[in-house]
Structures are given as C-alpha cells and as structure tokens.
Amino acid sequence: MANDPIHQFQIQKIFPIEVGGMDFSFTNSSLFMVLTVAATSAFLIFSTSGRGLVPTRLQSVSEMAYEFVAGTLRSAAGTEGMRFFPLVFSLFMFVLVANLFGMFPYFFTITSHIIVTFALAMLVILTVIFYGFMRHGMKFLKLFVPSGVPGALIPLVTLIEIISFLSRPISLSVRLFANMLAGHITLKVFSGFIVSLSAMGAVGIFGSILPLGMTVALTALEFLVAFLQAYVFTVLTCMYLNDAIHPSH
C-alpha cells in the first residue's frame, strides 16, 4: 500500500452527503480545497493587515504575488484586461497554493484530478465566450476569421481556428492535471524504491542512495513545476481573455 503510487490520488469520504442519488460527500479533496482557500485568504488578509507603507516580509510576498499577476495580465490583455484581475488572481493563487500544498507528504493534491482542472479551464473559457459575446455581439465570431487571409482559404482557416478554440479547455486542463499527476507518481515511485531497496539488506541500503538523490532532485523539480504550471495556467488565461477583449487579430 505504501508503495502504491496511485493511492495518493484516492478520494476518501469524510462526511458522506447524498442528494437525490448524487454523491456530494465532503471528501479529502473537498477538505484540501477548503484548506487552500482558507490558507491563501488568511495569508493575503493577515499579511496586509498592517497596510504598511514600508511592507513587512509577508506583506511584500502578497504584494509581489499581486504585482506579478497584474503585470502578466496587463502585458497579455492590456489595461482593459484589468477588469478580470480578481478572477485571474484567484485562479493563480488557487492553483499555486493547491499545487504547493500537494508537495507536503500525505497531503492531497486537488489539481491532480482532471475534473478540477477541467472545471477551472471551463470557467476561463466560458468567461471568454460570455464576455466576448456581451461586449462584441456577433463580431466576437471574427475571432475565428483572421483578417488578411485569401478568400479561398477562409473556410479552412476558420475550421482550424474553431478546432484550436475548442481544444483550449482541454489543453489547459490536461496540461495542469498531467503535470501534477505525473510528478507525484514519479516522486512516489522513486521514494518507493528507497523503501524496497532498504529492505534488501546492506547492499540494498547502499543502493538506495541513488533513488534517494533522485527523490531530492525531483522534489525540487516538483516545486518548480508547481509554480510553473500555476504560471502557465495564468498566462494562458490572460491570453484567452485578451481574445475576448480584442477578438479581431
């Protein structure tokens, strides 16, 4: 059981709740969603409670996160895109903290479930579609017809644009999900080797140094991935939102 790399992704009920035959139980996944939200909100609120002109260390962390996301959004979607800042900032902080929480041993990684990342991706895409139509009406469809394309090619290019648009939520969600899943499985497999090898006596203990080093290196890599995937998710969100604001490209 300890060696099973898939076990860490099991969803376990904490408070079973069932409504109309649907299972809405409060699970370990729900628990970590609550923890992620609580920890992030608490950090953002308490670190800035001093409202210091000269920030404390914690306050400057919050400010850095804010300015980092604000800079990303502004460079991708312009000043107009800043209306989506609360959404983008929430997404970035939620995914980042969820990913980093996953790095604690025995913690559940909520972003390692495709349904969670897909829901977040759909939230982004639906925001893009709703805002795009609300703001530009039918002109939003220009998104699929790039200007300056020869007439004969328009049907083909439009088809490609539509397919690429439809694949966005999939690529956005699968990228995050797969990275977290694969990273955690790899970590678990290598750390499992240490245990299995150590059980084989003196030679095994000596041999287990190799997977140990690997685990240490992978842990560092996973921290990088945890941040990087949150960033990639945010950057792509910003780019998609830019499409909603400026559909003709």
Next chain:
Amino acid sequence: MASQNQSTTEGTHASIEVPASEQGSNFPPFDSTTFASQLLWLAITFAVFYWIIKNVAVPRISGILEDRKDRIAGDLAEANRLKEETDAAIAAYEQALADARNKAHGIAEETRSKLKAENETRREKAEVELGKKLEEAEAHIAGIKTEALSQIGDIAGETTSALVEQLIGKAPTKTDLTKALKSAMN
C-alpha cells in the same frame, strides 16, 4: 508489481474507500463517481475564494500600492520643490555676491581716483613752489654774477695800473686805463 499493489490497495481499502470505485474507473482521477462531489465543493470553495479576493484582498493590496505610489510621487514633488528653493537661494546668494563685488570695485576705483587727484594737486603745488625757488636761486646767482663781473673791471684796472707802473715806472691815467680796459674786455 503494480497489479499486486493495486490488488493490495483494493483489499485493504475496500471497506473505507468509496464503494463506487467498483463501478467507476480504478484510476481515481478518471473515477466519474467522485466528479459531482468535487465539482460541488470546487464551486463552493472557489466562489468563496473569488469573493474574498475580489472584495477584500485586491482592494486592500491595490490600496497599499496606490498609497505607496502617491507617497513616493508626493515625496519626489516635495524634493523637487526643495531643490528649486535651494537653487533660488543659491542664485540670490550669487547675485548678492556679484553686487558686493561690484560695489567694492566701485569704492576702490573711487578711492584710487581721489588719491590720484590729490597726489596730482600736491605734485603741481610742489612743482610750482620748486619753480619759484629755482627762479629765486637763479636771480640770486645772476646778482652775484653781475656783482662779480663789475668787480672784475676794478681788479683788472688795479692789476693793469700796477703792471704798467712796474713796466714804465709811472701809473697810467684813469681815463687811459678805462679806455684800454674797455677795448680789451670787449
């Protein structure tokens, strides 16, 4: 090994784990029976999170950053103002310095010309006095000279009469002597 592990997992956890996993996928992320619960709780937690971010965190942090920006801009403006003040003070000082220098120059010039004029008058006065003294001296010398010259005739007459007396044994007459002297001296 993997299958063995999976079977052990199922064996140990069958009682406490989601019973639905028997009808869903063995791979937890693809187990659709857990989707409803995950979606519901994600919606709840993310909605709360979004509300907190939008209404508390973002206004607060942007307020802090705004305050800081304003403060820095204000401080820069104040520094600029002070710098301008300093520049003005420096300019005033230089102006005063230049004025004082000009004034000092004027005073020096005035004093110099005054002294020069004074010297000039004194020199002229001295020159006039000297000229007068010179004239007096010259007149005196001329007096002495004429006196001496008038006496030369007498001396020459006496000397001549003595010489003639010695040569011819008899003194010449006064008239002859005077006539002879006159022709010799002219």
